[in-house]
Amino acid sequence: MSIIERKKRHKESLRQEILDAAREILLAEGYACLSMRRIAERIEYSPTTIYHYFNNKDDILYHLCVETLERQYEALSTAGADLPSPYLRLRAALRAYVDFGFSEPDRYKITFMADLSRYVSTASILEQGGVADRLITVMYQRVHEALVAAECNRDVKSVFQALWAHCHGLVSLLLGHPDFPWTERENLIETGLDLSLAGLFVKETE
Amino acid sequence: MSIIERKKRHKESLRQEILDAAREILLAEGYACLSMRRIAERIEYSPTTIYHYFNNKDDILYHLCVETLERQYEALSTAGADLPSPYLRLRAALRAYVDFGFSEPDRYKITFMADLSRYVSTASILEQGGVADRLITVMYQRVHEALVAAECNRDVKSVFQALWAHCHGLVSLLLGHPDFPWTERENLIETGLDLSLAGLFVKETE
DNA sequence: GTAAATTTATTAACAGTGTTAAGTTTGCTT
C-alpha cells in the first residue's frame, strides 16, 4: 500500500505548505494581509482547496498559535535558568515573555490579541501535555519557587495569572498603540517588572 | 440666516443619530456586528449617506472612543476621591479602570483593543485639553501623590504607564479569553493590584 | 412663478472578505 502512503504524504506536504504559506504571509505582511485567497495564491491552488485540509481560517490560525506557543515555551523555559536566585529566574522568564512579544509581534497578536474564540476552543489549546500546559507548568514552577524564597503565602495560580496579565498589558498596549508617547521602552518594561515583582516581598499591603 | 441654521441643526441631528445608532449597535450586539450597512439600516438611510457626515467607519469609532474616554474620566476621577491616603486613592482609580473595562466591555474593546491606527491618529485623541489629556493628568496626580507619600523616587510617567499596562493586561486578557480557567475574578484583580502597587513601597529591588 | 444652483440622498458598482454547493478532472483499482 505504498501508493496510498505516497498520496497521504503528498496530502501531508500540501497541508504543511498551507501552514508555511500562512506563516510566511503573517510574518512578511502582517495579520491584516493574511487571507484565504492570499494563501491560495501563494501555494498556487484555488482557495477552496484549502478547505480540504483545514476546516476554516481559524483552524489554520490555531496551528500558527500552537507553533507560536512552542517558540514561546522555548524562550521562556530556557531564559535565565542558570541565574542564582528564584526571584531572578522568575524575572528572567517574565522578561523573556515581554521580549518574545516584541520580537514576534504578529505571532503575538494572533495568539494573544486576536479574537479566535468562535472556532478555536480554549480547551483544545489547554489540553494536558500540550504546549500551553507545559508553558503554564514551567511558569507555575518559577512562581512557586519565588514565592517560597520570598516567604510569600499567596496563591501560585493567582500570582501567575496576575503577572501574566501585567506582562501582556505591557506588550499588547505598546504593540496596539505604537504612536502613543511611551517612555523609553526598556525603562518602561523594567519599571513594570519592578512594580509587579516587588509585591512578592511585601507581606501585607495596608 | 435662521434657515441655514435650521439646516445645520438638522445636519447635526442626523450626525448625532448616526452616532447614537452606532453606539446602540455596539452596546446591544457587540463590536463584530457594528457595520456601516447596519448603521444605515437603523437610521433608515442608505449606507452612502453616512459618508456625508463622517469620513469613514473609523471616524465614527473615533467619536465613540472619545465618548468612552469621557465616561472613563468620570469614573476614574471621582473614584475614591474621599479616601484618606494617597495610596488608597491611586488604588481606587486603578480599580475603577478595571471595573470600567468589565462593565463596558465593547466600549473598552474599541478604544483600547481594536486596531484603529490607520485612520484615527493618536495625536488627535491626545490633543491638549481633550479627554485623554485630562484623564492622564488626573492619573499623573494620583500617581505623584502616592509616590511622594511612599517616598519613592521613581518617574511619574513610567510608573503611570506601567500601572496602566498592568490594568489593561488584566482587563484585555480576561475580556479576550473568557474561556480560560481564570481564578475567581475579584481575587485575581486584587492580587494584580496588590502586586503592582507594592512596588511603590520597596526602595530597591535586588 | 419659473429657472438655475446647491444640497442631500440614492443606486450601482468595485474590490475585498470567509465560505460552500456543485461540477470537473485526475489517477488508481478492479
Added chain:
DNA sequence: AAGCAAACTTAACACTGTTAATAAATTTAC
C-alpha cells in the same frame, strides 16, 4: 475499459468598507 474515489476548480452567496455617478429635493436668483 469501467467504475470509483479523491483532489481540485468554478461559480456563487452573503457579507465587508468605500466611491463615482445620478437622481431628488430644496433653496436661491431672476
